[in-house]
Amino acid sequence: MAYLTQTKGGQPVLILKEGASRSRGKEARRNNIMAARVIAEAISTTLGPRGMDKMLVSSIGDITITNDGAAILDEIDVQHPAAKMMVEVAKTQDDMVGDGTTTAVVLSGALLKEGEELLEQKIHPTIIVGGYRKAAQRALKVLDKISKTVDPDDEKSLTKVALTSMGSKAVGPAREHFAEIVTKAVKQIAEKRGDRWIADIDNIQILKKEGKSLGDTELVKGIILDKEVVHTGMPKQVRNAKIALVDVALEVKKTEFDATIRIQDPSKMQAFLDQETNMLKEMVDKIAKKGANVIICQKGIDDMAQHFLAKRGILAIRRAKQSDMEKLSRATGGKIMANLDDLNRTDLGQAKLVEERKIGDDKMVFIEGCKDPRSVSILIHAGLERMVDEAERAIHDALSVVADVIEKNKVVAGGGAAEIAVTRALRDYATTIGGREQLAVEAFAESMEVIPSTLAENAGLEKIDVMVELRAAHEKPRGNMMGVDVFTGKIVDMYKKGVIEPLSVKEQAVKSAVESATMILRIDDVISGGKTEAPPMPPGGPGGMPPEY
Numbered sequence: 001m002a003y004l005t006q007t008k009g010g011q012p013v014l015i016l017k018e019g020a021s022r023s024r025g026k027e028a029r030r031n032n033i034m035a036a037r038v039i040a041e042a043i044s045t046t047l048g049p050r051g052m053d054k055m056l057v058s059s060i061g062d063i064t065i066t067n068d069g070a071a072i073l074d075e076i077d078v079q080h081p082a083a084k085m086m087v088e089v090a091k092t093q094d095d096m097v098g099d100g101t102t103t104a105v106v107l108s109g110a111l112l113k114e115g116e117e118l119l120e121q122k123i124h125p126t127i128i129v130g131g132y133r134k135a136a137q138r139a140l141k142v143l144d145k146i147s148k149t150v151d152p153d154d155e156k157s158l159t160k161v162a163l164t165s166m167g168s169k170a171v172g173p174a175r176e177h178f179a180e181i182v183t184k185a186v187k188q189i190a191e192k193r194g195d196r197w198i199a200d201i202d203n204i205q206i207l208k209k210e211g212k213s214l215g216d217t218e219l220v221k222g223i224i225l226d227k228e229v230v231h232t233g234m235p236k237q238v239r240n241a242k243i244a245l246v247d248v249a250l251e252v253k254k255t256e257f258d259a260t261i262r263i264q265d266p267s268k269m270q271a272f273l274d275q276e277t278n279m280l281k282e283m284v285d286k287i288a289k290k291g292a293n294v295i296i297c298q299k300g301i302d303d304m305a306q307h308f309l310a311k312r313g314i315l316a317i318r319r320a321k322q323s324d325m326e327k328l329s330r331a332t333g334g335k336i337m338a339n340l341d342d343l344n345r346t347d348l349g350q351a352k353l354v355e356e357r358k359i360g361d362d363k364m365v366f367i368e369g370c371k372d373p374r375s376v377s378i379l380i381h382a383g384l385e386r387m388v389d390e391a392e393r394a395i396h397d398a399l400s401v402v403a404d405v406i407e408k409n410k411v412v413a414g415g416g417a418a419e420i421a422v423t424r425a426l427r428d429y430a431t432t433i434g435g436r437e438q439l440a441v442e443a444f445a446e447s448m449e450v451i452p453s454t455l456a457e458n459a460g461l462e463k464i465d466v467m468v469e470l471r472a473a474h475e476k477p478r479g480n481m482m483g484v485d486v487f488t489g490k491i492v493d494m495y496k497k498g499v500i501e502p503l504s505v506k507e508q509a510v511k512s513a514v515e516s517a518t519m520i521l522r523i524d525d526v527i528s529g530g531k532t533e534a535p536p537m538p539p540g541g542p543g544g545m546p547p548e549y
Helices: 025-044 069-075 081-096 101-120 125-146 155-168 172-189 266-289 303-311 322-332 385-407 417-430 437-448 450-458 463-473 503-521
Strands: 004-006 012-014 021-024 054-057 063-066 191-193 196-198 204-210 218-220 223-225 237-246 294-297 315-317 349-359 362-368 376-382 410-413 482-484 491-493 500-502 525-528
Touching (some): 021 025, 025 069, 025 101, 025 525, 069 081, 101 437, 125 410, 125 437, 172 204, 172 376, 172 385, 196 385, 223 322, 237 322, 322 362, 376 385, 385 503, 417 450, 417 463, 450 463, 450 482, 463 491, 500 503
Parallel strands (some): 237 294
Antiparallel strands (some): 054 063, 218 376, 237 349, 349 362, 482 491
């Protein structure tokens, strides 16, 4: 029904349209917090190396099996607006740092749970929000203080970061092989701009092919094109390749307006056709004269042009994607040319080998052996389609964390060590604030413990015993490095164990969680518009006539 209010005289006033609904105060907050916490609880079981997987079945029957928080929340169809905000938390975390999505969502859920308890104690949401923000600022300082600096050239440390990221992924014994590939790939594409290192993982091409095993996944110092050589007469392999990258069609341009050509002499007809052939031959000659023995074209290549290229022994690929052309330019050092007249020998890219290979049922062209490629490729193999997809997610997360460490070369201990260190510091900080905000800071400290607690619970450990041991260990020297080993159930030094995570991932998780939790806590009124109804069906059904006709 429509939402009504009344004037002093008792006259009803229509405010919202028919079908609109409104919830206020406690009811609105309770509903929002409950919806957000349901999302957090749904993916909390996937946290850590011993987390469980989720099977997601789409409306058309497609199946996804994963424990990647971002992938899970991207696949499920969420309706509640507060729950959608939790999905946005995961998306932001994934976009910014590429990992830690489950941590951010679980932490956000814990902040909302603690916030709800404070609301029950009649503490105003503004006070809770203020306390959470102060606690978040202090948490970020503590994380920075307990972090360790690593050398971006230290492959051993970068590999440990990659291994930690893939610890929860279902890639099994291939983790070490993947970590080695990922570290080499990111180091290859990293570049220094001024005083900063930049590692843009978009310059790493990832291709997936079913067949073989995860251990056969390979790093190619170059680019792989999911294309085949355009003409059977062309060479399938070219060594010491000189590659022309062109963004122009090797075809005779068609006129943009209708034209009629009248030819009265049959000999002139042949001359007209020969002219078109000569134009294509000239295009091929221009490329060949510059020394190119491979041409990769972003647009089409005419059949006659293919014939001339084959006669010249030039390997050609057509209709390459723009993103692949850009990666080829970075990998081979060649320039993408929009005009063949401007092509020079210095514009050609170079590679030791260009070869067409059959991978499974498909043909692909490998451009490899580039001297110092700024763009590389990873070809993922696995026996099952779903395992290939999960391997891709694992590699994406690992690439992201290694890039994070290269760009901001600080790491913290994993296994819940960093969260317990923050909890201890926040409890001390809360006593200096006083007032009701102190309760909010303490609630934030309590929320941080949800990460080690969930890790222990997912590993089948007695979480209360683990938390008691963990708190005791953090009272000792080097305590901020102590975390829970989910495989043995013991509290160990995570740095010595090799379980380390990028500082930027932890920082972003705290920021994302606080922003979503405070936004939800501040909502005290939810007004939903009525659904638009479809127009009534015409008499006699769709396109029909009234019954009397």
